[in-house]
Amino acid sequence: MIPKSGPKATTRRGALTTLAGGVAAAGLPLWARYSHAQTAAPIKIGFQVHRTGIGAAYGRWYDRTTQAAVKLINEGGGINGRMVEIIAEDDGTDPKRGAEVVEKFTNQHGCDIGFGTLFSHVVIGSAPRAGELKLPYFVVSEGHHVASGKLNRYTLQPGITDVKSQVQAMAPYVASTLGKKVTMIFPDFAFGHDHRDFFTAAMQAQGGEVLEQIAIPPAETSFTKYFPKIPRETEVLYHVMVGPAVLTFVKELGEFFGGQGPALFGFIDSLEAVAIDSPGLEFLENSYFWEGMCRNAQPGQSAHETAYRAAVGVNEQGASLSDPKDVATYAHMFGCWETLHVVKAGMEASGYAGPQDRAKLIEAVEAMTDIPESLAHPQGAKLFNGRTHQVFGHQNISQVRGGQLVRVHTTSIEDTLYPDEVDYTTQAF
Amino acid sequence: MDLGPYLVLATLEGAVTAAVLALTAVGLSLVFGVMRVVNIAHGEFFMLGAVIAWALAHGLSGHPAVGFAVALVVAPLVVGALAVAADMTILKRLDYDPERTIVATIGLLYIIQQLTLMGYGPDARPVAAPFNTRLAIPWFEKGAEGWQMIWPWGLGTTSYKLAVIAAAVAVLCAVWALMARSRIGLVMRATQSDREMALAFGIPVERVYALVFGLGAGLAALAAVLIVPIQQAHYLMGADPLLLSFVVVIIGGLGSLPGTVVAAVLIGLSDGIISVFFSPTLAKILATLLVGLVLVFRPQGLFGKRGG
Numbered sequence: 169m170i171p172k173s174g175p176k177a178t179t180r181r182g183a184l185t186t187l188a189g190g191v192a193a194a195g196l197p198l199w200a201r202y203s204h205a206q207t208a209a210p211i212k213i214g215f216q217v218h219r220t221g222i223g224a225a226y227g228r229w230y231d232r233t234t235q236a237a238v239k240l241i242n243e244g245g246g247i248n249g250r251m252v253e254i255i256a257e258d259d260g261t262d263p264k265r266g267a268e269v270v271e272k273f274t275n276q277h278g279c280d281i282g283f284g285t286l287f288s289h290v291v292i293g294s295a296p297r298a299g300e301l302k303l304p305y306f307v308v309s310e311g312h313h314v315a316s317g318k319l320n321r322y323t324l325q326p327g328i329t330d331v332k333s334q335v336q337a338m339a340p341y342v343a344s345t346l347g348k349k350v351t352m353i354f355p356d357f358a359f360g361h362d363h364r365d366f367f368t369a370a371m372q373a374q375g376g377e378v379l380e381q382i383a384i385p386p387a388e389t390s391f392t393k394y395f396p397k398i399p400r401e402t403e404v405l406y407h408v409m410v411g412p413a414v415l416t417f418v419k420e421l422g423e424f425f426g427g428q429g430p431a432l433f434g435f436i437d438s439l440e441a442v443a444i445d446s447p448g449l450e451f452l453e454n455s456y457f458w459e460g461m462c463r464n465a466q467p468g469q470s471a472h473e474t475a476y477r478a479a480v481g482v483n484e485q486g487a488s489l490s491d492p493k494d495v496a497t498y499a500h501m502f503g504c505w506e507t508l509h510v511v512k513a514g515m516e517a518s519g520y521a522g523p524q525d526r527a528k529l530i531e532a533v534e535a536m537t538d539i540p541e542s543l544a545h546p547q548g549a550k551l552f553n554g555r556t557h558q559v560f561g562h563q564n565i566s567q568v569r570g571g572q573l574v575r576v577h578t579t580s581i582e583d584t585l586y587p588d589e590v591d592y593t594t595q596a597f
Numbered sequence: 598m599d600l601g602p603y604l605v606l607a608t609l610e611g612a613v614t615a616a617v618l619a620l621t622a623v624g625l626s627l628v629f630g631v632m633r634v635v636n637i638a639h640g641e642f643f644m645l646g647a648v649i650a651w652a653l654a655h656g657l658s659g660h661p662a663v664g665f666a667v668a669l670v671v672a673p674l675v676v677g678a679l680a681v682a683a684d685m686t687i688l689k690r691l692d693y694d695p696e697r698t699i700v701a702t703i704g705l706l707y708i709i710q711q712l713t714l715m716g717y718g719p720d721a722r723p724v725a726a727p728f729n730t731r732l733a734i735p736w737f738e739k740g741a742e743g744w745q746m747i748w749p750w751g752l753g754t755t756s757y758k759l760a761v762i763a764a765a766v767a768v769l770c771a772v773w774a775l776m777a778r779s780r781i782g783l784v785m786r787a788t789q790s791d792r793e794m795a796l797a798f799g800i801p802v803e804r805v806y807a808l809v810f811g812l813g814a815g816l817a818a819l820a821a822v823l824i825v826p827i828q829q830a831h832y833l834m835g836a837d838p839l840l841l842s843f844v845v846v847i848i849g850g851l852g853s854l855p856g857t858v859v860a861a862v863l864i865g866l867s868d869g870i871i872s873v874f875f876s877p878t879l880a881k882i883l884a885t886l887l888v889g890l891v892l893v894f895r896p897q898g899l900f901g902k903r904g905g
Contacts, residue, residue, distance in 0.1 A: 221833075224719030385877070389828045389837070393610050393872040396603050396751055412721030412831045426731050428750035447725060 263293025611869020
């Protein structure tokens, strides 16, 4: 396969038309520039979606959120006067397939950007290829791999915060409210390792200690055999789990402790797409969860969030409007919505007209800083760091009360900041 | 956790694994023993059992026990019928040639898996257990006032897990009775020991083959129905049971029923205990190492007959 820079090869006639168009456009005011016939083709966004594999539940909701965001953007006139078209490809939640999907976006579909990947191992497997193909790659992954400097200038995470900032903001609350002796249970891949490394460090900074770190393979189906490793002196059990078996994981956790045991602090990942009132989960009452965005509608919910909830088809309980048993991955999926709006803002600021402007798009996003709360950013205000390509935002802690997740604490953005580990803007395009 | 409670818990967990594994592996062993077919699609029959159990439990309203009880009967029958159809349309046409049937069952694996993905979807779905009470296990500890009974957290099991173990033992006894005490078992054993001779004595070997393939798949489906309230139904859930069944069948001796059961208990318990004390990865490593050692030093398996 020979990579093509654009969807069409250059011809004499094409070149003349472009030249004439360019001359004409230069004389036009800015607002009229993109109504030109040649750029009326849709902006193609390659959506790398986990339709199958261990990320399928997230994939389903990332897809719905993405479709809802694109509908809103297109109803508002699209981007630079052009409609947005989503080209979705299943990556099977598999890193190798992920890299192939990125290639398909560039070489086969002629996409303007790649977007939407969640699972960190898929991001880490795909990002180098996106960099080689010079495809702006907007991930919605939470992993620290973007801000750590492990990836490249073409990979950005402007719509969701990373694990390092999340756990750093959680540690003071855990240490002061629940206890200082913590045992951690996490999935055994990049995302879980971010939790392990950064929460352990953040807890030490709070004068606490992590007694034991229990890694579980993400495709595991039975969990009781891991739990006896939890030391008796544990005061807080910190759990974060992903994959198709999360319901089994929490159920077995409840059966293991049988109403006794340490306080529980979990990342809602352990329960995403699972109803919190499922039989067997009663033991979660009074336990605490991190939530990126609160699944249950909270009192005083902003008008922006109300509109967002309706647009993505989620009720006040965080489940699908059409099927109350279909619980959303509400704490994460806003990232797709917000990322697409960042892409829109970036393309508008850079006057993005086609793949030749990809570098300008990245520079425009890198120039962003404060992002106020709005319909485009219903989770809340954010701060984007153009050097590390990572966004920072508020985090929520909720407590289970009467089978509802009730928000008890919201961190400030400052709580989540940490020193830069990379400056991607110094890398060449 | 202290050593004592730790060991009790590990043994209980291991016993559940062993029970389900024994059922699945016996099906695989039976198919190999009688038909000399290495059925790579065995894990998918297991998965189908779980998926059908979910469909029935989901479709039938009322107490969860109703759907589960129906699934316990219907799922193995449906999966068995499907396997009989696969035998008659695919394996029979290949003359049960060992190499070609391996390739054919690999194809069957992908067909079943992808059709399930298309129809049932990529999600893991739970099936409610018909009953599920947590049973705490007491422990004795010497305190200041002599021996005391304590109820440490973590030490417990559920009534359903115990029922799974009991059900598996019952089914295995039934399979043994079928093979050793019934006429159809006699016919199967005759076919196993000498196919040509059985044919010469008027045994309808092809029908016996279809029946055995259906029975093997039905046992896998039954094992899955039993485990699905603990593990959830998922379209990729067939891979692990397949691998472990092969481990068990190789260690126990291909085609040997008692060998399979003993090996399942050995692998299940060691998996439980090693996973609890060390790591689940180490348990898998040791099981695979044991397979290697068996293949080198006793290729017919612990209970297999040489050249059998």
